Amino acid sequence: MYEIKDTLIPIPDDSDFTLHNIPFGVMRRDHSQPVVATRIGNTAIDLHALAMNHLLDDTGTSPGVFRQPVLNPFIALGQPVWRAVRQRLIYLFSDPDSPLVSNHHLFSQIATPIHGVEMLMPLHVGDYTDFYSSLEHATNVGIMFRDASNPLLPNWKHIPVGYHGRSSSIVVSGTPVHRPNGQTNPDNSPSPVFGPSRQVDFELEMAFVTGISTRLGDSISTDDAEKAIFGMVLFNDLSARDIQKWEYVPLGPFLGKNFGSIVSPWVVTLDALEPFRVQGPPQDPSPLPYLQFTGKKSFDIHLEVAIKTPQGTETAVCRSNFRHLYWNMAQQLAHHTVNGCNINVGDLYGSGTISGHEAGSFGSMLELAWKETRPITLADGTSRTFLNDHDTVIIRGFAKTNGIRVGFGEAVTTILPAKPIAL
Amino acid sequence: MYEIKDTLIPIPDDSDFTLHNIPFGVMRRDHSQPVVATRIGNTAIDLHALAMNHLLDDTGTSPGVFRQPVLNPFIALGQPVWRAVRQRLIYLFSDPDSPLVSNHHLFSQIATPIHGVEMLMPLHVGDYTDFYSSLEHATNVGIMFRDASNPLLPNWKHIPVGYHGRSSSIVVSGTPVHRPNGQTNPDNSPSPVFGPSRQVDFELEMAFVTGISTRLGDSISTDDAEKAIFGMVLFNDLSARDIQKWEYVPLGPFLGKNFGSIVSPWVVTLDALEPFRVQGPPQDPSPLPYLQFTGKKSFDIHLEVAIKTPQGTETAVCRSNFRHLYWNMAQQLAHHTVNGCNINVGDLYGSGTISGHEAGSFGSMLELAWKETRPITLADGTSRTFLNDHDTVIIRGFAKTNGIRVGFGEAVTTILPAKPIAL
Numbered sequence: 001m002y003e004i005k006d007t008l009i010p011i012p013d014d015s016d017f018t019l020h021n022i023p024f025g026v027m028r029r030d031h032s033q034p035v036v037a038t039r040i041g042n043t044a045i046d047l048h049a050l051a052m053n054h055l056l057d058d059t060g061t062s063p064g065v066f067r068q069p070v071l072n073p074f075i076a077l078g079q080p081v082w083r084a085v086r087q088r089l090i091y092l093f094s095d096p097d098s099p100l101v102s103n104h105h106l107f108s109q110i111a112t113p114i115h116g117v118e119m120l121m122p123l124h125v126g127d128y129t130d131f132y133s134s135l136e137h138a139t140n141v142g143i144m145f146r147d148a149s150n151p152l153l154p155n156w157k158h159i160p161v162g163y164h165g166r167s168s169s170i171v172v173s174g175t176p177v178h179r180p181n182g183q184t185n186p187d188n189s190p191s192p193v194f195g196p197s198r199q200v201d202f203e204l205e206m207a208f209v210t211g212i213s214t215r216l217g218d219s220i221s222t223d224d225a226e227k228a229i230f231g232m233v234l235f236n237d238l239s240a241r242d243i244q245k246w247e248y249v250p251l252g253p254f255l256g257k258n259f260g261s262i263v264s265p266w267v268v269t270l271d272a273l274e275p276f277r278v279q280g281p282p283q284d285p286s287p288l289p290y291l292q293f294t295g296k297k298s299f300d301i302h303l304e305v306a307i308k309t310p311q312g313t314e315t316a317v318c319r320s321n322f323r324h325l326y327w328n329m330a331q332q333l334a335h336h337t338v339n340g341c342n343i344n345v346g347d348l349y350g351s352g353t354i355s356g357h358e359a360g361s362f363g364s365m366l367e368l369a370w371k372e373t374r375p376i377t378l379a380d381g382t383s384r385t386f387l388n389d390h391d392t393v394i395i396r397g398f399a400k401t402n403g404i405r406v407g408f409g410e411a412v413t414t415i416l417p418a419k420p421i422a423l
Numbered sequence: 424m425y426e427i428k429d430t431l432i433p434i435p436d437d438s439d440f441t442l443h444n445i446p447f448g449v450m451r452r453d454h455s456q457p458v459v460a461t462r463i464g465n466t467a468i469d470l471h472a473l474a475m476n477h478l479l480d481d482t483g484t485s486p487g488v489f490r491q492p493v494l495n496p497f498i499a500l501g502q503p504v505w506r507a508v509r510q511r512l513i514y515l516f517s518d519p520d521s522p523l524v525s526n527h528h529l530f531s532q533i534a535t536p537i538h539g540v541e542m543l544m545p546l547h548v549g550d551y552t553d554f555y556s557s558l559e560h561a562t563n564v565g566i567m568f569r570d571a572s573n574p575l576l577p578n579w580k581h582i583p584v585g586y587h588g589r590s591s592s593i594v595v596s597g598t599p600v601h602r603p604n605g606q607t608n609p610d611n612s613p614s615p616v617f618g619p620s621r622q623v624d625f626e627l628e629m630a631f632v633t634g635i636s637t638r639l640g641d642s643i644s645t646d647d648a649e650k651a652i653f654g655m656v657l658f659n660d661l662s663a664r665d666i667q668k669w670e671y672v673p674l675g676p677f678l679g680k681n682f683g684s685i686v687s688p689w690v691v692t693l694d695a696l697e698p699f700r701v702q703g704p705p706q707d708p709s710p711l712p713y714l715q716f717t718g719k720k721s722f723d724i725h726l727e728v729a730i731k732t733p734q735g736t737e738t739a740v741c742r743s744n745f746r747h748l749y750w751n752m753a754q755q756l757a758h759h760t761v762n763g764c765n766i767n768v769g770d771l772y773g774s775g776t777i778s779g780h781e782a783g784s785f786g787s788m789l790e791l792a793w794k795e796t797r798p799i800t801l802a803d804g805t806s807r808t809f810l811n812d813h814d815t816v817i818i819r820g821f822a823k824t825n826g827i828r829v830g831f832g833e834a835v836t837t838i839l840p841a842k843p844i845a846l
Contacts, residue, residue, distance in 0.1 A: 126549075127591050132674060153672050158615050159606055163674035164587040164681070168550050168765050169639055178640045180762035183582055183711060192581050194711045197762075216592055216683060217601045221845040243762065249576050251555060251586035252675020255762040258587070260639060288606060288617045290844060338844055339603035339620075339666065339678040342591050421713060421761055422644040 008093050008100055009111070011041035016398050016407020019094050020275070022086045023231070023266035024071055027117040034120055036066040036074055039266055040093055042114045047085070049110040055092060055099065059084040070124045071267065072346040075211045075230050082211070082230065082269060119265035121172040123209060123346045128170060129336060130205075130237060130257075130350040131162040133327035135281065137355040140367045157285060160327035160335045165237075166258035170348065173411045177260030179389060179418040182243040196418035197240035200387045203353040204305050204363030204395055206322055207235040208329050209267055210347045217340040222293035225330035226270060228343070234264035234303075234395045234411040235350050241366055241386070263348070264395070264411040272406050276300045276399035278323050287331070290338055297328035301399045303354060305363070307378060308392040315378040317368055320354050320361045322397070389417045431516050431523055432534070434464035439821050439830020442517050443698070445509045446654070446689035447494055450540040457543055459489040459497055462689055463516055465537045470508070472533040478515060478522065482507040493547045494690065495769040498634045498653050505634070505653065505692060542688035544595040546632060546769045551593060552759060553628075553660060553680075553773035554585040556750035558704065560778040563790045580708060583750035583758045588660075589681035593771065596834045600683030602812060602841040605666040619841035620663035623810045626776040627728050627786030627818055629745055630658040631752050632690055633770045640763040645716035648753035649693060651766070657687035657818045657834040658773050664789055664809070686771070687818070687834040695829050699723045699822035701746050710754070713761055720751035724822045726777060728786070731815040736803040740791055743777050743784045745820070812840045
């Protein structure tokens with residue numbers, strides 16, 4: 001690995017986008033063609049322009065792979081190529097012998113202040129799966145809705161429970177989402193009612209992106225799973241609890257979940273997260289052999305959710321950590337494919353809501369306000385049990401160790417009022 | 424509509440592919456590029472070759488849209504274009520003044536015997552949704568697994584219950600599928616076991632394909648829903664009942680369903696199904712206003728499932744009809760989008776298992792053999808409660824009225840033995 005020396009681009013203290021990161025995203029400048037980009041500090045770097053200037057030669061790429069509306073063609077080139085490009089970028093922006101040094105003309109072609117670019121949805125998501133891998137979240141939900149003395153279902157500690165979600169409604173950070181209309185049955189009456197959801201919630205999640213495609217019938221072992229993962233993003237799985245509650249038996253969530261899900265724009269590679277590996281929680285009982293694994297398969301990633309009200313004040317309502325998750329990504333992917341289900345480059349896999357042990361670490365309003373019984377007071381003096389119209393939800397995440405910081409930026413959305421339905 | 428006179432191509436009695444049909448699919452000849460095609464009798468017609476010979480001029484298409492691996496670009500041109508192309512094809516193959524008459528050279532360029540072409544997966548399915556819209560199927564499942572005296576869940580008659588399925592594992596008819604491996608818990612013991620599923624089942628379904636894309640936040644009314652539908656296919660939603668049973672609470676089916684789902688290769692347009700419109704079953708209680716509709720919104724489509732054993736004998740195990748479905752496609756699509764969920768061209772929507780009232784009309788082995796209590800005897804003398812390795816499942820479907828026949832051909836798959844998993 002190339003040693004990081006200094007940087008050609010100023011990086012603010014506590015920036016998520018250090019030279020240890022080098023994430024990948026898709027941006028647009030001045031309504032021009034979308035291009036693949038990375039971010040260093042508050043500067044966006046145009047990889048297509050770099051490639052056209054022969055600065056990404058011999059990485060296994062051609063310039064065309066960077067002039068694309070999504071990362072998929074780049075990702076499809078494979079792990080050796082992602083790694084070569086990331087290492088080249090670290091070199092270009094930190095080595096005193098870099099051709100970028102003192103070449104102001106070249107530099108101005110490839111670098112743009114981040115506030116001057118539009119970040120686009122970075123992936124074509126063929127299939128999106130959502131897991132349910134936080135023991136604390138599953139326990140909280142079980143206590144609230146099933147049986148406080150026996151909150152976990154019998155399968156939970158044997159299976160990384162997951163289900164298929166909607167790909168089309170996954171949007172990039174910054175996209176507002178309308179409050180959904182739908183059927184609910186608040187009083188368990190014989191007849192449901194129709195109208196805007198009254199229980200719109202966030203779910204603090206992270207998601208990983210696969211970097212390979214497999215054939216129907218193939219499976220991936222826990223040993224090989226991380227090689228199949230390109231990187232990770234922050235993920236807000238917006239949920240309408242009242243719609244979900246009425247619809248979800250027996251086939252799972254549907255309209256309560258598919259009205260908008262938000263990803264952060266920069267995909268952080270597993271390579272960048274390498275320094276932050278940790279052991280996950282102990283698993284008892286031991287899972288079946290195909291779910292067993294060796295090594296540290298979790299990551300110490302600090303997560304935060306803030307709500308910003310229309311008045312502009314912001315309140316951190318949740319602080320959690322990715323390492324709390326009971327099931328790790330290698331187990332999730334091994335489970336997902338053990339039946340021969342095929343995966344594709346760009347598929348997305350949500351972790352499920354990431355809750356910690358304490359009340360302030362719960363990853364949804366449902367849990368934070370404990371089923372509307374403990375309203376959360378915000379900095380502007382108002383209180384919430386779920387989200388109001390015009391509330392903005394901001395998820396942030398970063399990892400830090402030994403002076404190295406790698407972060408994800410933000411996944412942001414604002415809840416807009418419900419739209420009238422077509423009749 | 425162009426009046427159908429005679430035909431330039433012989434059409435066998437009881438062919439599904441009359442001039443009233445004109446379905447769309449994607450085929451390949453001799454390892455050449457995939458092209459969009461239609462089928463008349465037992466002849467496949469190359470629409471790209473027709474377009475290159477200017478026989479599809481003024482239909483709103485260009486030849487390039489027919490030299491594609493999927494129908495999506497053609498479908499995206501919109502309903503007026505599908506209709507114009509279908510009408511042109513009817514004219515070309517039935518009018519005495521057709522330029523195809525007596526032009527043997529041209530004819531040989533565009534026509535191929537069906538046995539000489541390879542039919543490909545006709546769609547890029549961005550998102551796949553499966554509904555659960557048969558009252559008889561939901562009732563049978565409820566009797567077997569929940570409460571025989573109260574088999575329907577409270578939401579069933581208010582919501583066209585649906586859930587998201589896996590797009591990647593949808594394959595075209597003729598593709599064999601391996602028996603899935605997975606966790607099951609046959610004895611409700613404290614510990615699950617791992618191995619090949621012992622309860623691999625078919626599900627007799629049909630599916631519709633959307634022909635428009637909407638924006639996040641938009642909804643589609645029942646009045647407008649059929650304009651958004653391009654056509655229909657036969658669909659076999661293979662299910663591993665033992666895997667499904669252990670995994671499905673609380674978030675729905677996952678690995679029990681995503682190891683292979685089979686579509687018929689020819690998409691039959693709603694226009695072709697127009698003569699077969701019927702009223703669906705009465706709906707009591709009346710659904711919420713957004714699910715109410717006017718007119719005949721169901722179709723009289725005869726369906727059959729046959730099992731062919733390795734010895735080559737075939738047994739019809741189920742005869743059902745699409746018209747049995749309680750919820751119609753317009754209601755399904757209105758429900759799906761009422762919360763603002765966006766849809767795309769090529770998305771697929773399964774009906775759910777289509778069971779009728781009598782035992783011989785049940786659309787799955789689970790119901791036909793009533794949870795393994797009533798084995799089905801096949802023509803070769805063997806019996807089944809679920810599918811064996813090397814069994815071939817054939818779904819067929821057609822509509823017929825007043826001498827007009829329009830059919831779907833077949834959705835066929837063979838169950839292969841489980842593959843060893845990666846370790």
